[in-house]
Amino acid sequence: MTAPALPATTVAGLARGLAAGRWSSVELTQAYLARVTASQSELNAFVTVTAEAALAAAAAADAARAAGKASALTGVPIAHKDIFCTRDVLTTCGSKMLANFVSPYDATVVAKLAAAGTVNLGKLNMDEFAMGSSNETSFFGPVRNPWDIKRVPGGSSGGSAAAVAARIAPAATATDTGGSIRQPAALCGVTGIKPTYGRVSRYGMIAFASSLDQAGLITVSAEDAAMLLGAMSGFDPRDSTSVDREVPDYVAALDAPLAGLKIGLVREFFEKGLDAQCEQRIREAIAVYEKLGASVREVSCPNLPLSVPTYYVVAPAECSSNLARFDGVRFGHRCESPRNLNDLYSRSRGEGFGAEVKRRIMTGTYVLSAGYYDAYYIKAQRVRQLISADFARAFESVDLLLGPTSPTTAFEIGAKVDDPITMYLNDIYTIGANLAGLPGMSIPVGFADGLPVGLQLVGPHFSEARMLNAAHRYQLETDWHLRVPAAYA
Amino acid sequence: MEWETVIGLEIHAQLATRSKIFSSSATAYGAAPNTQANLVDLGYPGVLPVLNAEAVRMAVRFGLAIGARIARHSVFARKNYFYPDLPKGYQISQYELPIVAEGALEIVLDDGTRKRVGITRAHLEEDAGKSLHEGLPGVSGIDLNRAGTPLIEIVSEPDLRSAKEAVAYMKKVHTLVRYLEICDGNMQEGSFRCDANVSVRPKGQEKFGTRAEIKNLNSFRFVEKAINYEIERQIELIESGGKVVQETRLYDPDKGETRSMRSKEEANDYRYFPDPDLLPVELDESFIDVVRAALPELPDEKAARFVREYQLPEYDAGVLTASRELGAFYEEVVRRVGSEPKLCANWVMGDLAAFLNKDNLEIGNSKVDAAGLALLVARIVDQTISGKIAKDVFEAMWESGESADAIIERKGLRQITDTSAIERAIEEVMSKNPGQLADYRSGKDKLFGFFVGQVMKATGGKANPAQLNELLKQKLAG
Numbered sequence: 001m002t003a004p005a006l007p008a009t010t011v012a013g014l015a016r017g018l019a020a021g022r023w024s025s026v027e028l029t030q031a032y033l034a035r036v037t038a039s040q041s042e043l044n045a046f047v048t049v050t051a052e053a054a055l056a057a058a059a060a061a062d063a064a065r066a067a068g069k070a071s072a073l074t075g076v077p078i079a080h081k082d083i084f085c086t087r088d089v090l091t092t093c094g095s096k097m098l099a100n101f102v103s104p105y106d107a108t109v110v111a112k113l114a115a116a117g118t119v120n121l122g123k124l125n126m127d128e129f130a131m132g133s134s135n136e137t138s139f140f141g142p143v144r145n146p147w148d149i150k151r152v153p154g155g156s157s158g159g160s161a162a163a164v165a166a167r168i169a170p171a172a173t174a175t176d177t178g179g180s181i182r183q184p185a186a187l188c189g190v191t192g193i194k195p196t197y198g199r200v201s202r203y204g205m206i207a208f209a210s211s212l213d214q215a216g217l218i219t220v221s222a223e224d225a226a227m228l229l230g231a232m233s234g235f236d237p238r239d240s241t242s243v244d245r246e247v248p249d250y251v252a253a254l255d256a257p258l259a260g261l262k263i264g265l266v267r268e269f270f271e272k273g274l275d276a277q278c279e280q281r282i283r284e285a286i287a288v289y290e291k292l293g294a295s296v297r298e299v300s301c302p303n304l305p306l307s308v309p310t311y312y313v314v315a316p317a318e319c320s321s322n323l324a325r326f327d328g329v330r331f332g333h334r335c336e337s338p339r340n341l342n343d344l345y346s347r348s349r350g351e352g353f354g355a356e357v358k359r360r361i362m363t364g365t366y367v368l369s370a371g372y373y374d375a376y377y378i379k380a381q382r383v384r385q386l387i388s389a390d391f392a393r394a395f396e397s398v399d400l401l402l403g404p405t406s407p408t409t410a411f412e413i414g415a416k417v418d419d420p421i422t423m424y425l426n427d428i429y430t431i432g433a434n435l436a437g438l439p440g441m442s443i444p445v446g447f448a449d450g451l452p453v454g455l456q457l458v459g460p461h462f463s464e465a466r467m468l469n470a471a472h473r474y475q476l477e478t479d480w481h482l483r484v485p486a487a488y489a
Numbered sequence: 490m491e492w493e494t495v496i497g498l499e500i501h502a503q504l505a506t507r508s509k510i511f512s513s514s515a516t517a518y519g520a521a522p523n524t525q526a527n528l529v530d531l532g533y534p535g536v537l538p539v540l541n542a543e544a545v546r547m548a549v550r551f552g553l554a555i556g557a558r559i560a561r562h563s564v565f566a567r568k569n570y571f572y573p574d575l576p577k578g579y580q581i582s583q584y585e586l587p588i589v590a591e592g593a594l595e596i597v598l599d600d601g602t603r604k605r606v607g608i609t610r611a612h613l614e615e616d617a618g619k620s621l622h623e624g625l626p627g628v629s630g631i632d633l634n635r636a637g638t639p640l641i642e643i644v645s646e647p648d649l650r651s652a653k654e655a656v657a658y659m660k661k662v663h664t665l666v667r668y669l670e671i672c673d674g675n676m677q678e679g680s681f682r683c684d685a686n687v688s689v690r691p692k693g694q695e696k697f698g699t700r701a702e703i704k705n706l707n708s709f710r711f712v713e714k715a716i717n718y719e720i721e722r723q724i725e726l727i728e729s730g731g732k733v734v735q736e737t738r739l740y741d742p743d744k745g746e747t748r749s750m751r752s753k754e755e756a757n758d759y760r761y762f763p764d765p766d767l768l769p770v771e772l773d774e775s776f777i778d779v780v781r782a783a784l785p786e787l788p789d790e791k792a793a794r795f796v797r798e799y800q801l802p803e804y805d806a807g808v809l810t811a812s813r814e815l816g817a818f819y820e821e822v823v824r825r826v827g828s829e830p831k832l833c834a835n836w837v838m839g840d841l842a843a844f845l846n847k848d849n850l851e852i853g854n855s856k857v858d859a860a861g862l863a864l865l866v867a868r869i870v871d872q873t874i875s876g877k878i879a880k881d882v883f884e885a886m887w888e889s890g891e892s893a894d895a896i897i898e899r900k901g902l903r904q905i906t907d908t909s910a911i912e913r914a915i916e917e918v919m920s921k922n923p924g925q926l927a928d929y930r931s932g933k934d935k936l937f938g939f940f941v942g943q944v945m946k947a948t949g950g951k952a953n954p955a956q957l958n959e960l961l962k963q964k965l966a967g
Contacts, residue, residue, distance in 0.1 A: 085535045098534065105528060107535060204535040211765035239537050240768050318765055321567050324578020325532040329631075332534075345571055368569070368760035377762060 006031055009167045009484070011076055011224035018065065018075045025065075025075025029058035029119050032077045035168040036121060039488070043144050045163040047082045048090045049122040057119040064117065073231060074117030079169040081160050082123040083130055084110050084215075085204040093206045094126040094138040094156075097326050097333045097352030107204020108236045109173055109215050116231035121169055124159030128354045129323065130180055130208045132156050133426040136417050137356040144413070145188060146485040147451055151410040154184030154426075160218040161188035165452075166488040171219040171228055175205060177212045178311050179405075179430025182442035185218050186405035186454020189444040191471065191481055192218045193225045196461045197437030198243035200229075201236030207322040209315035210241070212434040221481050222443065222471035226250035229464060245462065253465040254472040259293030261470060264398030268304045269429055275408045277448035282404050285445040285455045288477050289402070289470075299398060301390035306383050307431040308424055313367050313380035314435070319357075320364030326352060359420065388436040391458075400470055401458040404429055405442040409451035433458045443471045444480040452480075490728070491692040494720050495700075496649035496685060500662050501640050502672040503616065503680040504547045510615050510639035511538030511581060511767075518678045522621065522632035530637045532576030537766050540565075544639040545770060547671040548588045548613050549780045551641060554669055554787055555608055557592025559777055565613075565767045569760040573631050574618035582642075584761045587612035588770060589641075594665070595789065596657040597807065606658050607646030616640050635679075641671070647686065647697065652716035656709050659683060664788050668813050682707040687719045688733070698723070699733040703740050703747055715740035719747050791816055799823065799830035808838050814852045818859050825863030829870055836866055840883050856887050865893040873897060874904050875954055906953045908960065911944070914952065915964045918943040929965055940965060 007023055008014050017023050033051050040046060054077065061075035085091050085103035087110075092098045106114070114120065127137040135143040135158025143158040145151040146166035153162040157174035161184035164172055174181040176194035185192025193216045200215040207213060215232070219225045230251065235244040265286070270279065286296055328334035328348025335351055338344035353361070367376035394401060406426060416423045433440040438461060442454040459467045475481050509516055512529035529536045552559045566584035589611035595603050616638040621630035643662060649655045663681055666672035674681045688700035703719060706712045718740075723733050737756070738747040786794070788810045795806035795816075809819045815837070822833045841862060845855060857865075865883055868874050874882060874897060885896045897903055905911055918940060919926050929936040940961055945952055 091534070093534070101534065103535075104533070203537050206534045207766075209765075238539060240539050241537075241766065317762060321569050321579050321760070321762070324569060324571065325534070325576060327571060327578060329573055330531055330533075330576060341573065365760065368762055370758045370760075373760075373762070 005489075006035075006167060009170065010220045011073070011170050011227055012221070014076050014170055015072055015227070019070070019072075025058035025061040025077075025119060026055060028075065029054050029077050029121070032121055032169060035166075039166055039168050042149055043146060043162050043166060043168070044141050045125055045143050045159040045166070045168060046079070047092055047094070047123050047125050047140050047159070050089055050120060051122075053089070054119050054121050057114075061117055061119060071117055072227060073113075075119060076117070076170060077119045077121050078113065078171045078173070078228070079121045079124050079160070079163055080110060080173045081126055081157055081175060083126060083175050083206050084173060085206070086110050086120070086123065089123065091123065091206070092140070093130070094128040094140060095352065095354065095357070096139040097349075098206075098331075099139060099333065101332050103204075105204065108201035108238065109232050110204065112232050112234075113173070113228070118228075118231075124157075124163055124169075124172055126159055127156035127180075128357050129206070129319070130156040130175055130177055130213075131319070131356050131360055133179070133183055133423055134411070134413070134416065135159065135184070136413060137354055139354060142413055145410045146488050147189060148410065150412055151451070152187065152413050154187035154406070154410065156180040157184050157192075157218060161185050161190055161192070164188070164190045164218045164220060165485065167220075167484055168488070171217060171224055173215060173232070174218045175213055175215050176430075176434065176440075177208050177214075177315060178434050179427035181216045181218060182405050182430050182440055182454065182456055183426060185442040186444075186456075187410040187452065189447075189452025189454075189480070189483060190218055190220060191222055191225055191444070191475075192216065192442045193229065193464070193468070194433065194440045195229065195233065195464055196243075196439045197434075198241055199233050199439070199462065199464065201234070201239040201242045203236050203238040207318075209318040210322060211318060212311075212315060214434070222441075222468050222475055223251070223254055226254055226468045226472070229468070248465045250465050250468050253469050256469050257293065258289065258470060258473050261289075261294040261400065262398040263289055263294050263296045264299035264394055264401045265296060266304065266394070266401050266403050267298050267300045268302070269403035273407045273425070273428065274404055275448065278404055278406075278408065278453045281446040281448060281453040282402075282455055285474065286402065288474055292473055292477065294470075296402075297398065299394040299401070301387070301394055301432065303383065303386040303390050304432050307387055307435055308428055310380045310383045310387065310435060311427070311431045312363065312424060313376050314384065316360040316364030317368050317377050318364065320361045320368065323353075323357070323361055328352070356420070384435045387432055391432070391436045391438060395460045399459070400463070400467060403456050405454035405456040406430075409448050409453060429456060437461065439464050439467055441467050441471055443474060444483070445478070446480055492689045492720075492724050493692045493694075494650055494716075495647045495688050495690065495697055496652075496655045496716060497647040498645045498649065498655055498659060499684040499686070500643040500645075500659060501682050501684075502643065502662070502666050502674075504544050504639040504641055504671055505673055506541055506543045506547065506639050508541060509637035510541050510544045510613065512637050514637065516638050518675075518680075520634055522630065522634060524634065526618075526633035526636060530576065530633055532578070538581060538764075540767060540770070541639060544613055545588070545772075546780055547639075547669070548611065548641050549772065549777060550669050550671055550784065551611055551643070551666065552589035552592060553777070553781050553784060554665055555589075555592030555594055555611075557589045557608065557611070559772065560586060560588050560590060560770075561772050562586065563588040563612075563770045565764045565770070566761045567764045570757045572617070573629065574620050574633070574636065576618070576633060576636060580615060580617060581764055581767070582614035583612035586769075594658065594661050596654065596661050598657070599653065604648075604654070606648045609644045609646050611641050611643045614640050614642060652713045652720070655685060655716055656713050659709060659712055661788075664811055668785060668788055670785075676707050679707060683712065685712060685716055685719075687716055687723070689720060689723045689727070699735050701733065701735070701747070702737050704737055704750065706740060711740055711742055714742075714745055715747055718745060722747065785813065799834070801831060801834055805831075805834045805838060809834060812852065818852050818855070821859035822863045822866065825860060826866045826870060829866065832869065833863075833866055836862060840880060844883075844887050856890065857883070861886060861892060868893055868897065872904055872906060872953060874902055875950070877954075878902050878904070878950055901949075902951060904953050905948055905951045906956060908956065911948070911952050911956055911960050912964070914944050914947045915940075915961055918947055919964065926965070930967065937961070937965070
């Protein structure tokens with residue numbers, strides 16, 4: 001990629017420069033838009049670039065700053081995963097079904113981040129309806145990993161992770177239903193946070209599995225995540241599942257010392273399937289934490305190995321119902337010349353959805369069917385409670401859990417597309433937090449054969465401040481999060 | 490063979506909230522198509538439902554009024570099926586854990602006995618939109634104004650044994666929901682409608698027969714006709730060697746028959762599961778206590794009080810408590826007259842009801858208000874006019890809007906109670922009709938009525954009837 005280098009690449013650094021008048025938001029926005037354009041053919045990270053609106057917003061941000069009305073994030077460019085509805089902008093969810101859908105409204109996350117002064121560069125590519133772990137299910141083509149463009153960036157927030165890794169966006173919103181923030185963050189060497197279920201409004205975030213979906217962020221650093229998370233969190237009267245609970249000052253909590261922090265290593269995460277080099281990087285990171293004063297002990301979550309099958313009952317069940325609204329009647333793809341109502345439904349949906357989405361709709365329809373509901377859905381809900389109880393027990397003795405984010409580094413595009421079970425096992429370490437509604441993070445902890453390795457932190461409900469603090473202290477000791485793929489430096 | 494009918498009703502009552510059950514759109518009836526449907530009602534990508542607390546309050550009000558168990562924990566579930574008037578591809582309803590369970594109502598049968606009808610459950614749900622066909626050749630239109638309107642579905646036990654009982658029960662529920670001000674009860678607009686589950690079995694058999702469900706009955710008359718048709722159909726079918734199949738049927742009011750819509754095999758598998766977008770509804774005692782404290786006097790309580798307080802026959806009390814407004818009107822008349830509650834009841838149930846009926850008016854729009862009627866009744870009680878004259882005065886009040894007193898004065902209808910004046914009129918009549926007088930005195934008692942009529946005519950109907958009777962008897966006797 002040939003594009004202008006950037007004056008700074010973290011949200012914190014960009015914000016400081018804006019505050020000091022070293023650059024304007026328009027200059028930053030132009031620089032990032034140039035990088036977006038230059039990288040697009042290689043990475044395919046964006047579905048839509050909103051250059052004109054971004055420059056207008058940047059000019060408005062500069063004017064606000066000139067008028068003395070700037071807040072910390074005023075004028076900082078970001079980009080949104082294309083799962084968030086953006087008013088008057090194409091919102092595709094990575095699907096042919098919504099390839100023509102211009103949203104008439106803003107998601108709460110989008111509105112809150114705009115109100116905080118951020119500038120939206122555009123909409124980021126993703127697995128179709130957030131169903132995938134490699135960004136290969138997108139109707140708009142796969143996103144490529146900037147560390148090796150033959151490889152996947154992970155998914156479903158592959159566009160968000162690749163964009164931040166290549167520094168074509170300083171930060172990006174993302175969503176996580178079973179690992180869709182943490183796994184791509186790990187595979188692209190960036191920081192990802194999935195907050196507690198209910199911390200961030202789901203209004204305007206196109207639903208995949210409502211009881212698991214949670215909006216979060218992919219950023220360069222934990223500090224950046226803390227700055228943005230405060231702006232996007234909070235109770236939303238339009239989302240009954242958002243929690244009415246005060247949003248702490250995440251930035252203020254970043255620097256607290258880690259002495260006395262009790263970290264638990266989940267035994268089940270290290271038992272099998274974990275790549276040896278990845279495990280080595282995790283062990284090295286653990287040593288850093290010990291040096292910082294944390295104590296580390298092993299804990300067990302015996303039901304955690306059941307999380308993948310549990311997830312693949314609950315998530316498809318909810319998705320089969322959530323995706324019923326895409327029927328070709330009011331918005332989205334409609335087949336040509338339907339002969340009758342059934343033809344309209346079956347062809348519009350048959351043409352509009354890709355193979356993975358169909359697989360999950362069919363699985364979900366099956367597990368909710370009369371005669372199977374108890375054996376699958378009810379049983380999965382019971383296991384889900386057992387997994388939650390395992391976590392709750394673990395948090396009686398430790399403050400945070402630590403382990404790998406993904407069993408391997410980024411794999412090659414096409415390597416797993418024909419084998420859904422192998423693909424699903426990518427999320428074996430991340431799904432548990434979704435089932436239990438817990439916050440989770442992934443931070444870069446080094447490389448294996450030139451590819452980034454991610455470390456996962458999982459905390460009790462609403463422990464984002466403590467988790468960000470632990471991630472930030474680690475990032476003060478290391479510079480893995482500041483490494484940029486050579487082609488995008 | 491003698492057959493017994495078993496009927497259960499599922500009544501859908503639209504709750505009278507101002508906004509929809511899960512969105513802020515208005516629920517008013519009759520707006521231009523799709524003008525009262527926002528992004529939530531349209532099922533747009535990313536939108537979420539938020540429960541209307543008022544709908545919950547209304548459901549609890551109903552539950553308390555039927556003596557039901559109010560669930561402290563109830564859950565919304567999704568009922569999944571595809572239909573153009575169902576934007577999300579699922580209806581949000583309650584399935585395993587409804588908000589109201591195990592209540593009952595009493596109905597009065599033709600022979601005057603009372604019967605308890607069990608109510609299995611009542612749950613909250615959203616209504617669907619409407620398909621439009623009129624004026625749209627070759628296509629179907631969709632109006633989503635009704636989509637998301639709150640409903641309470643009231644499911645009875647299979648306790649009803651005839652179409653008449655079913656109608657009596659439905660009317661009872663209809664009265665109750667209007668008393669509670671949770672439903673306007675407007676059946677033409679679809680605010681109150683029902684599905685009837687009908688089966689027959691040989692008398693004495695315990696096991697239920699196979700039932701058919703008749704969908705969407707929106708008048709009491711249709712309920713009665715559809716059920717009676719269905720009973721006949723099922724009995725004929727069985728007696729001619731056939732079998733009733735479990736199916737959904739539609740009533741065609743033009744042909745007066747039910748016909749099959751879909752069989753059990755064709756029925757949807759609704760794949761119910763708890764809606765993950767909505768939290769369970771958790772109610773605490775204090776909330777329920779507040780709702781309970783705000784309950785109005787219920788129809789049965791009011792009727793019992795009317796019998797006790799006004800010594801009315803049970804029938805009258807039942808009629809006068811059919812709506813809250815009618816009961817209030819009656820009590821206002823009694824309060825103003827200050828006596829004669831039975832006379833007041835007769836006027837409200839008689840002339841007033843007849844005139845309302847003639848002009849197709851509700852009690853709230855009556856052309857004679859409670860104060861006006863009370864004044865008229867008071868003029869009967871104080872003997873200013875007779876009951877017969879009062880009927881004419883009432884008609885004049887109804888037409889002109891004038892007060893009873895104004896009409897009595899203007900038309901000179903004041904009753905004659907002066908004995909000498911009545912006597913003069915009697916003497917005049919007697920002298921003009923010597924033949925009839927002779928006949929009467931020779932034993933033709935029936936002629937008494939003739940003389941009453943003649944005197945009344947002579948006095949313009951104003952002679953006090955009791956006095957007239959008395960004096961006439963004396964004079965005729967000679």
